[in-house]
Amino acid sequence: MSITSFNPPVRTLMGPGPSDVHPRVTGAMARPCIGHLDPAFVGMMDEVKLLLQYAFKTQNQLTIPVSAPGSAGMETTFQNLLERGDKAIVCQNGVFGGRMKEVVERCGATPIMVEDDWGKPVDPQKVEDALKANPDAKLVAVVHAETSTGARSDVAAIGAIAHAHDALLLVDAVTSLGGSELRVDEWGIDAIYSGTQKCLSCTPGISPVSFSERAVAVITGRKSKVQSWFLDTNLVMGYWGPNAKRAYHHTAPVNALYALHESLVMLQEEGLENAWQRHLDNHLALRAGLEAMGLSFVVEEAWRLPQLNSVTVPEGIDEAAVRARLLSEFNLEIGAGLGALAGKVWRIGLMGHSSRAENIFLCLSSLEAVLGEMGAPIETGVALAAAQARLSGD
Amino acid sequence: MSITSFNPPVRTLMGPGPSDVHPRVTGAMARPCIGHLDPAFVGMMDEVKLLLQYAFKTQNQLTIPVSAPGSAGMETTFQNLLERGDKAIVCQNGVFGGRMKEVVERCGATPIMVEDDWGKPVDPQKVEDALKANPDAKLVAVVHAETSTGARSDVAAIGAIAHAHDALLLVDAVTSLGGSELRVDEWGIDAIYSGTQKCLSCTPGISPVSFSERAVAVITGRKSKVQSWFLDTNLVMGYWGPNAKRAYHHTAPVNALYALHESLVMLQEEGLENAWQRHLDNHLALRAGLEAMGLSFVVEEAWRLPQLNSVTVPEGIDEAAVRARLLSEFNLEIGAGLGALAGKVWRIGLMGHSSRAENIFLCLSSLEAVLGEMGAPIETGVALAAAQARLSGD
Numbered sequence: 001m002s003i004t005s006f007n008p009p010v011r012t013l014m015g016p017g018p019s020d021v022h023p024r025v026t027g028a029m030a031r032p033c034i035g036h037l038d039p040a041f042v043g044m045m046d047e048v049k050l051l052l053q054y055a056f057k058t059q060n061q062l063t064i065p066v067s068a069p070g071s072a073g074m075e076t077t078f079q080n081l082l083e084r085g086d087k088a089i090v091c092q093n094g095v096f097g098g099r100m101k102e103v104v105e106r107c108g109a110t111p112i113m114v115e116d117d118w119g120k121p122v123d124p125q126k127v128e129d130a131l132k133a134n135p136d137a138k139l140v141a142v143v144h145a146e147t148s149t150g151a152r153s154d155v156a157a158i159g160a161i162a163h164a165h166d167a168l169l170l171v172d173a174v175t176s177l178g179g180s181e182l183r184v185d186e187w188g189i190d191a192i193y194s195g196t197q198k199c200l201s202c203t204p205g206i207s208p209v210s211f212s213e214r215a216v217a218v219i220t221g222r223k224s225k226v227q228s229w230f231l232d233t234n235l236v237m238g239y240w241g242p243n244a245k246r247a248y249h250h251t252a253p254v255n256a257l258y259a260l261h262e263s264l265v266m267l268q269e270e271g272l273e274n275a276w277q278r279h280l281d282n283h284l285a286l287r288a289g290l291e292a293m294g295l296s297f298v299v300e301e302a303w304r305l306p307q308l309n310s311v312t313v314p315e316g317i318d319e320a321a322v323r324a325r326l327l328s329e330f331n332l333e334i335g336a337g338l339g340a341l342a343g344k345v346w347r348i349g350l351m352g353h354s355s356r357a358e359n360i361f362l363c364l365s366s367l368e369a370v371l372g373e374m375g376a377p378i379e380t381g382v383a384l385a386a387a388q389a390r391l392s393g394d
Numbered sequence: 395m396s397i398t399s400f401n402p403p404v405r406t407l408m409g410p411g412p413s414d415v416h417p418r419v420t421g422a423m424a425r426p427c428i429g430h431l432d433p434a435f436v437g438m439m440d441e442v443k444l445l446l447q448y449a450f451k452t453q454n455q456l457t458i459p460v461s462a463p464g465s466a467g468m469e470t471t472f473q474n475l476l477e478r479g480d481k482a483i484v485c486q487n488g489v490f491g492g493r494m495k496e497v498v499e500r501c502g503a504t505p506i507m508v509e510d511d512w513g514k515p516v517d518p519q520k521v522e523d524a525l526k527a528n529p530d531a532k533l534v535a536v537v538h539a540e541t542s543t544g545a546r547s548d549v550a551a552i553g554a555i556a557h558a559h560d561a562l563l564l565v566d567a568v569t570s571l572g573g574s575e576l577r578v579d580e581w582g583i584d585a586i587y588s589g590t591q592k593c594l595s596c597t598p599g600i601s602p603v604s605f606s607e608r609a610v611a612v613i614t615g616r617k618s619k620v621q622s623w624f625l626d627t628n629l630v631m632g633y634w635g636p637n638a639k640r641a642y643h644h645t646a647p648v649n650a651l652y653a654l655h656e657s658l659v660m661l662q663e664e665g666l667e668n669a670w671q672r673h674l675d676n677h678l679a680l681r682a683g684l685e686a687m688g689l690s691f692v693v694e695e696a697w698r699l700p701q702l703n704s705v706t707v708p709e710g711i712d713e714a715a716v717r718a719r720l721l722s723e724f725n726l727e728i729g730a731g732l733g734a735l736a737g738k739v740w741r742i743g744l745m746g747h748s749s750r751a752e753n754i755f756l757c758l759s760s761l762e763a764v765l766g767e768m769g770a771p772i773e774t775g776v777a778l779a780a781a782q783a784r785l786s787g788d
Binding site for chain 1: 396397398399400401402403404405407409411412414415418420421422423424425426427428429430432433434435438441444445461462463464465466468469473493496497499500501589591597598599619620621622623624642643644645646647648649650652653655656658659662721727732
C-alpha cells in the first residue's frame with residue numbers, strides 16, 4: 001500500500017449541499033490550530049455565539065455550534081427535550097421529517113405523524129388536529145426547508161398553534177439558515193438546528209443550534225439524563241453558559257470553528273436580509289432560464305425555496321446519466337431526487353456562495369448542452385437570455 | 395456588533411491535545427470542498443479506511459472515521475454494543491474511565507466499576523475478579539492511554555481475560571493511536587475509538603473507530619435499535635460496507651476528512667513503528683531534561699506514556715500562573731491536571747508533530763526560565779544539556 005496526498009477536483013457545487021465554500025472560509029480553516037481552552041479561542045467562541053444569534057435572529061443564550069453535522073444537531077434538540085414515554089408531533093413532507101421520526105423513537109418517545117405529500121408544505125390544520133387528539137404532546141417538530149423536495153413550510157403559523165396547545169416548537173433549519181427568511185424569536189421557535197454546508201458557504205461538519213428559555217427550562221428540569229453524553233446541553237452549558245467556568249467538556253473541532261466564524265463574519269458583512277434577497281434574486285434568474293428551456297418545478301410557487309430548486313426530469317431522460325455528464329464534462333454537481341422523488345427530479349442548489357450569477361450561467365448552459373445531445377424535448381438557445389434579463393432586473 | 399476575521403496566535407501545543415498540526419495537514423484541509431457523494435470523495439474515503447486499518451494494525455472491515463470528536467467515538471462504541479439491561483465492566487484509573495461509566499449508564503446498561511488509583515495502570519486481576527462476580531457482563535472497557543494521568547494499561551492482558559469470560563474488549567485509544575504500540579487484531583480488541591488531534595498531528599473533530607467481526611455480529615444481532623441515529627453503525631455500514639451502495643447517511647465533514655487523510659499519509663510515509671520509536675526517543679530526552687531540573691514524574695516508569703508526561707508541580711508554586719506565563723511569554727501551551735490531579739500536576743504532551751527536538755528545547759528552556767523567576771527549587775542550567783545528550787543517543 002502506498003497512498004499519496006489527495007488533490008480533489010475543482011467542482012462547482014449546485015446540489016443540496018455542501019455548496020461552494022468561499023476561499024476566505026477555507027483560508028480561515030487552514031490557520032494554525034490552537035488549544036480549545038486557549039483564551040484566544042474562548043474569545044472567538046464568544047463571537048461565534050453572537051454571530052449565530054444574529055443569523056438566527058434570536059436572543060437565546062443557549063445558541064451554540066454542535067461539534068458534528070446537522071443530523072447530530074437534530075439529535076441534540078430531540079434528545080435534550082424528550083424523555084422516555086413522551087409524545088411528539090412530527091410533521092413529515094419529505095426525507096427529513098422521516099429522520100425526525102426515527103430519532104424520536106430512539107429517544108423512547110412516541111411520534112405522532114402528520115403527513116403531507118412530498119413537495120407540499122406542512123398543513124397547519126393537520127397539526128392543530130393532531131394536537132387536539134394528543135393534548136399531552138410535548139412538542140411539534142417541523143422542517144422549515146425540506147432539502148429533499150425544495151418546499152418551505154409556514155413555521156410561524158405552526159408555532160402559534162403549538163404554543164396555543166402548550167407544546168414546544170422544534171424546527172429543522174438546515175437548508176434555510178442564511179438563505180431565506182427565518183426569525184427564531186419572532187416565530188416562537190423553541191429549539192432549532194441547522195448545518196454549516198448550505199447557505200452559510202462553510203464546510204460541512206458543524207451544526208448551529210439554539211434553544212429558547214422555555215426549552216432550557218424543560219432541559220434543566222428533566223427527570224432522566226440525556227441519552228447522549230456528547231450531546232447533553234446540561235454539560236455543554238458548563239462551557240457556554242453566561243456564568244460558565246469554560247469547563248472542559250470535549251475537544252472542540254478548532255479549525256472547523258475558525259471556518260464557521262469566518263463564514264458568519266461574511267454573512268454579517270453582507271447583511272442577513274441582503275443574503276435572503278440575493279438567494280431570491282438568483283433563484284428567479286435560474287427559474288427564468290429553466291422555464292425558458294421548458295423545464296418545470298416540482299413545488300408550487302408560493303412554497304418554493306429559492307436556495308433549492310427541484311426540477312422535473314424530462315420524460316425519457318436518464319437523470320443519473322445527465323448528472324454524471326455534468327460532473328465529468330463541466331465539473332458541475334447537481335443533486336438527485338431522494339426517497340419518493342428518486343429518479344424523477346433534480347435538485348439544483350443555489351446556496352450561500354453557490355448563489356451567484358456565474359453559477360446560474362454554468363448550470364443553464366451545461367444542462368442545455370447535455371440535454372440537447374441526449375435528445376430531450378427542450379427549447380435551446382433561450383435560457384441564458386431569459387436568466388440575464390432577470391438578473392438585469394428587466 | 396461588528397466582528398472581524400479571527401487570526402489566532404501561533405502557539406506551540408504541548409498540552410494533552412490538540413497537538414501541533416503539520417502545515418501539510420492544514421494545507422490539505424483548505425483544498426476546495428467537493429460533494430460527499432462525489433466519486434472522487436468516495437475514492438478518498440476508501441483510502442482513509444485502508445490507512446486507518448494500517449494505523450490500528452487491523453483487518454477489521456468496519457474501520458471508519460466517525461464525523462465528530464473522540465467523545466462521540468466513545469459513544470459510538472458503547473451505544474452500538476450495549477442494549478438496555480446489559481452489564482459492562484468499566485475500568486477507571488482517571489477521567490476517561492469515569493466518562494465511560496456515564497455513557498454506559500445513559501445506554502440504560504449497568505456499569506460494574508473496577509477502580510485503580512489515578513496514575514496507576516488498570517490491574518488485570520481486578521478485571522478477572524469482576525468478571526467472575528459478573529459472568530453475564532457483555533464487555534470490558536478500558537482506557538489504553540489515560541490522557542488525564544499519562545498512564546498506560548496492559549490492554550492485551552485485559553483482553554485475554556475478557557475473552558476467557560466471553561466478554562468483548564472495548565478500548566479507548568484516543569491518546570495512543572500513532573504514538574505508542576497498539577495492535578488491534580493481535581490484542582483481540584473488539585471495539586476501539588481514537589481522536590485525530592493527538593498523535594496523528596491532525597486537527598480535532600474526527601474519531602477513528604474500528605469493530606471486530608465478533609463486535610459486528612453483536613451489532614447486527616441487536617434486539618433494539620441503537621439509541622443514536624447519527625452514530626448507528628448499522629446505517630453507516632450502508633455507506634462503508636464491502637458491498638455497500640454508498641448510500642447517503644449524513645453529510646460527511648469533507649475538509650476535515652481531507653486533513654485526516656493527509657495526516658495518515660504522513661504516518662504511512664514515516665512508518666508506524668518509526669512513529670512509535672520517535673515518540674519514545676523524544677519522551678526520554680524531555681524526561682532527561684525535566685529530571686535534571688529536579689522535576690519528577692507522576693507515573694512509574696513501566697507504565698509511563700511517552701506522548702503524555704505528567705509532572706508533579708514543585709511545592710509552593712502556583713501551577714496556573716506558570717501555564718499563563720508560558721502561554722503569554724513563549725506562546726507555549728502545556729496542560730493542567732484534571733480531576734483528582736487538578737492543581738498538582740502539569741501534563742506535557744509530545745504527540746504527533748509536537749514530538750520533536752525543537753519543542754523539547756522550547757519547553758525545557760521556558761519552563762526553567764519561568765520556574766526560576768518564581769523561585770521554585772529547581773536546578774538551572776543543566777536541563778538542555780541532559781536532553782541534548784539523550785537526543786544524540788549518548
